[in-house]
Amino acid sequence: MIKETYLNTFVLSLFILIPLWAYLADEPFTITLMTRAVIFALAAVGLNLALGIGGLVSLGHAVFFGLGGYAMGVLAHHAQTFTAVAEWPFLIEGTKSMPVIWLVAVVISSLAALLIGILSLRTTGVYFIMITLAFGQMFFFFSISWSEYGGEDGLSIYVRNSFPGLNTLDPIQFYGLCFAILCVVLFMMARLFKSPFGLALNAARQTPERVETVGLNATRLKLVAFVVSGAVTGLAGALFADLNRFVSPTMFSWQLSGEIIVFVIIGGVGRLFGPVVGAGVFVALEHFLGGLSEFWHIYLGALLLAIVLFGRGGVIGILSGREKIHD
Amino acid sequence: MPIVLIAEQVLNGLQFGIMLFLMAAGLTLIFGVMGLINLAHGSLYMVGAFAAAAVAGWTGSFFLALLAALIAAACAGAIVEIVVIRRLYDRDHLDQVLATFALILIFSEGTRWIFGSFPLFLDIPDYLAGPVTLPGGIQYPLYRITLIAAGLLVASGLGLMIAKTRIGIQIRAGENDREMIAALGVDISKLYTLVFALGAALAGLAGALVGTIQSVEVGMGEPVLILAFVVIVIGGIGSIKGALIGSILVGLTDTLGGVFLPQFFQLFMEPASATSIGSSLASMAIYILMSVILIWRPTGLFGSRP
Amino acid sequence: MTDLVLETQGISKAFGALEANKDISVDLAAGEIHAIIGPNGAGKSTLIAQVCGAQQPDKGRVRFLGEDVTDLPVRGRAKKGLGRTFQISALAMEDTVLQNVVLGAMGASSTVWHFIKPALADQVLVDRAELALERVGLSDVRSQRTAELSHGQRRQLEVAIALTLQPKAFIMDEPMAGLGSEGSKQLTRFLDELRNEAPILLVEHDMDAVFALADRISVLVYGEIIATGTVEEIRRNKDVQRAYLGEAE
Secondary structure (H helix, E strand, O other): OOOHHHHHHHHHHHHHHHHHHHHHOOOHHHHHHHHHHHHHHHHHHHHHHHHHHOOOOOOOOHHHHHHHHHHHHHHHHHHHHOOEEEOOOOOEEOOOEHHHHHHHHHHHHHHHHHHHHHHHOOOOHHHHHHHHHHHHHHHHHHHHHOHHHOHHHOEEOOOOOEEOOEOOOOHHHHHHHHHHHHHHHHHHHHHHHHOHHHHHHHHHHHOHHHHHHOOOOHHHHHHHHHHHHHHHHHHHHHHHHHHHOEEOHHHHOHHHHHHHHHHHHHHOOOOOOHHHHHHHHHHHHHHHHHHHOOOHHHHHHHHHHHHHHOOOOHHHHHHHOOOOOOO | OOHHHHHHHHHHHHHHHHHHHHHHHHHHHHHHHHOOOOOOHHHHHHHHHHHHHHHHHHHOOHHHHHHHHHHHHHHHHHHHHHHOHHHOOOOOHHHHHHHHHHHHHHHHHHHHHHHOOOOEOOOOOHHHOOEEEEOOOEEEEHHHHHHHHHHHHHHHHHHHHHHHOHHHHHHHHHHHOHHHHHHOOOOHHHHHHHHHHHHHHHHHHHHHHHHOOOOEOOOOHHHHHHHHHHHHHHHOOOOHHHHHHHHHHHHHHHHHHHHHHHHHHHOOOOHHHHHHHHHHHHHHHHHHHHHHHHHHOOOOOOOOOO | OOOEEEEEEEEEEEEOOEEEEEEEOOEEEOOOEEEEEOOOOOOHHHHHHHHHOOOOOOEEEEEEOOEEOOOOOHHHHHHHOEEEEOOOOOOOOOOEHHHHHHHHHHHHHOOOOOOOOOHHHOHHHHHHHHHHHHHHOOHHHOOOEHHHOOHHHHHHHHHHHHHHOOOOEEEEEOOOOOOHHHHHHHHHHHHHHHOOOOOEEEEOOOHHHHHHHOOEEEEEEOOEEEEEEOHHHHHHOHHHHHHHHHHHO
16 A cells, blocks of 8 residues: 555656656647646546535536636637627726636636535435536536527637746646646645534535534535635636637536546545546546547446446555545 | 417427426436436437437338337346446445446447447338327427327326336335335345336337437437436426426426527517527526526425425 | 523424324423433434424424524524434544544534634644543544444544533433443443533433433323423332333333
8 A cells, every 4th residue: 555645746746747758858749638637637626625525426517617718718709809898887808817817717616606506505415416417507508509609619719828927828838837726726625624624524524414513504514615616626617728728618518527526536536636646547548548449438438437336435545545544 | 479389389398398208207216216316317318219210220110110219228228237237226326426427438439339420310200290280270290299199108107007016016115115125025126127127218218209300319318318307306306296297397498498588588679689698598497497496495396305 | 490401392293194292391400410211212312303403393492591492403502502412423434533523622613614724733622622532531542533433432422522512401312322331330420420511401211320310300102291200200100100111121
């Protein structure tokens, strides 16, 4: 068994060394693949809070990913066409500035998570799963019918948005930016997991009646977790849109919601680095298996089935055993 | 607005709702009896549609195509239950979601591998083609009327089966108390396989019937699956009656909303933005319906209160 | 009766045709242990659930510290100072013993909305939790995973979590169940002292413990209180002997 902290350090160093190698060897495609992995990891880190710690099986997290994506798409679209997003009640201009776009993405996805959370948390268990899935579908169809922003065809953004002091068009610099964000969010999550809030949320998953009996509101704990979770996944969506310079309704699709769960599960649910490992493995499989066979999803499905049926705890669970008690 | 148009759209909504019911009934039965959330139910719908399209292509017989859909979906359901699903009954919902998500990937890619990515088409047989005139002078396609009738027939058959037959009694007992029926000497694993195959057959039938109005393609099952989830949430999990009423409610809301909301907004807006807002709103109408029902009754119209 | 801490006023609860509680009025005065006994299925759990707020009575009121709390949820009553232990342990099994007790301490100190500082670095919380663990004698296993505890230790942990809330009244649902004779004796001594801090409404099957501890006993049979009185009065009561003790002994 490998100690989990060693494993985490190893994973982090892979995320530094591989792009560094690719940069020196002039392999921009590898850097782009790694950027994809980092962004998926960020989306899954968001979900992991709700799913792994809070026990909320959200099958609609693509909503936040998509909202983050469209926040970028809409703002940048207006900036590149020199039109206003809205003129009433006050003038809102488009922007090509990443920090502003991220802020908008985070705010909008938090608000959506708040609304969806309030409604969905009236229920539990299988109802919750079905309802989050249904809300995902609602946003999907809405984006398709929203012809102002490309409808089914989506929106293309010609030039990647800017970040002060960086050339974001350079793959390694954009990678560095995304990786830095992932590290900051991971650090915050690490603190959050151990904080009183994290402890209470963890208990609310295991035994909600106990949490209520000591005078805490289990539903409210879960709601806050859901909102933070949505915000992080929304931020990932904005980055993903910038990576591809393209947004479309597929960012809202239920398959994507399923895949974000898959990232968390492959890596190890409720583990800090589970989503990072999972997203890395997924992108690697997608690249290598996808190169071997057009039908690589069959193998992905078989692998997933095997992990669910036999290898509980994901990659981290298999490699470093049950979670060490941090005392 | 002409009454004929309204009647036609109501019938369309009814037909859509009845097809949703065939999906939702299986889902709700499987959840009620085995406590399993099955995302792969949409794949069984797809299997039915493909089996029907293939057999219709070979033999040219619509009846044989329907039969093939039923058999193929039931067999696929039974095999999946024996190989994978029965290992999931004692697992939590997350594992069930993941495993059945994995099954979707396998089914979808497998079907793409066998049949290719191009959609197939199933033709309406001649004896069911063309319109009929309904009382009140409404012209309506005979095939869609047949769908409504067939769906209602299946619904009442299902209702009778659950209320009157031995299997139905076992199913109802299984919903209430698993230990009880095991104690009564019912072979529970056989019963579960049977219920799953029955649900699968209903989904396959729906896939084949709808396959003649839409194209038969990979990924056709999941949108219907999610609508069926909405139906179940509205009707209450485990309730066949809830599934029927929920289906019709969703079918009508979706169909009527899509047609009439844009027209409604045209009453006080310019046509272009009325169409855009109306159709956007229509695409969300059933989810808004679901939210309202949830706020009112968190466990659905006929779900058991906690 | 000015020193009544907790009181139910004619509460009734039916599940379909089954009347689980019929017009039950029990009360708890400062400094006492009031035991509720009765055969299985008599409605004790239903009564506890209504006192704690997990279920709403169909009829009747629940008063706590002179206030009507009938419409308050579980957490509202907990905040007012109602501490309970569960018959079937409700513990975070994956967490450590200390973490479980810290959770209780958090409920009492409204630090739950702290997101940055680790819970186990908050000295106020940890001190309070450690104190509770020491009192029930679980200090040695503080770092163990809760799932590894013995059945008896889990019962003690239940009590420790309730202690961290510094409640004004305790509701204990069969705390002795499965403890073994030595464990029951220890817990009996502990509860005997505890009553001076806060009165205890005690549902218990262990008759030795009940007779040793209770200031008053109420007997619940088929959803109704058939008698309330001191240990001696209950022992002598003919109805009780017929309905309950007669069968048991």
